[in-house]
Amino acid sequence: MSAGDDATAVDTVLLDVDGTLVDSTYLHAVAWMKAFTGRDLAPQWWRVHRAIGMGGDRLVAEICGADVEEALGDTLRDDWERHYRGMVGDLRPCPGAREFVRSLVDSGLRVALASSGKAEFTDAALKVLDLDRDALAAVTSSDDADSSKPAPDILSVALEQSGGTRAVVVGDTVWDVASAHRLPADCVGVMSGGFAEAELRDAGAVLVVEHVGELAERGWRP
Known part of the structure; x- marks a missing residue:
């Protein structure tokens, strides 16, 4: 059921992590x-940046083609993981992210982190x-989904695990918007991952703001 259908109230907010809650896109x-x-x-x-937010299982082919994915995909993902692990100490929250999440929880909404990243990196984000x-x-x-964004799998898992029935997604990339639509659900876009307002709106975001802190300041609720 889409967030545009009034038959059921939104009870869950599904949050992307990288670029949405933590300033990690360029890392x-x-x-x-x-x-x-x-x-x-x-x-x-620019091609690498534009692919961030797409799952690692898709990113290599998106940037370098199917032949490179076939020959080196797993090796490149292992290399990326090693390099990113060395940068985790540079993670910092996006403006107002902590306050935004806490305000949603305090309002009684179910709040789920719908990340297709490695569990250790999501744990690092939670700590930050x-x-x-x-x-x-x-x-x-x-580990929770076979196919990553822009497929809706991780959102479906997060919604099911949260016990919710109808969700709104908050994310920073066109891949987040695409996966939300396939759930289906509305998506609120934030520009903290580097995508422009027009790009997020053209992809189908129902609202676009600079960062989640702006949503907190507005007292936004789905």
Whole structure:
């Protein structure tokens, strides 16, 4: 059921993590570029940035093609993971992210982190955000779904695990918007991951703001 159908009230907010709650988009881009150049591949930076938010199982083929995915996909993902792990200490919250999540929880909504990233990196984000995992209805990782964004799988898992029935998604990329529509659900876009307002709106975001802190300041509720 889409968020535009009034038959059932929205009871769940599904939150992307990277680029939405923590300022990690460019750390991921650097880690991926190190992985590529370490294997004598030289994609342009803009292509790497534009693919962040897409699951790692899709990203290599998106940037370098199916042949590279077949030959080096798992190796590149291992290299990315190693490089990103070394950057986790540079993670910081997006403006107002902690306050935003806590305000949603305090309002009685089910709040789930719908991330298809590695569990250890989501745990690092929770630590940076100073959020109690027990206050969240669900926290997902790449182990929870076979196919990553823009497929809706991780959102479906997060909604099911949260015990909710109808959700709104908050994310920072066109991939988040696409996966929300396939759930189906409305998506609120934030520009903290580097996508422009027009791009997020063109993808179908029902609302676009600079960062989640702006939603907190507005007292936004679905």
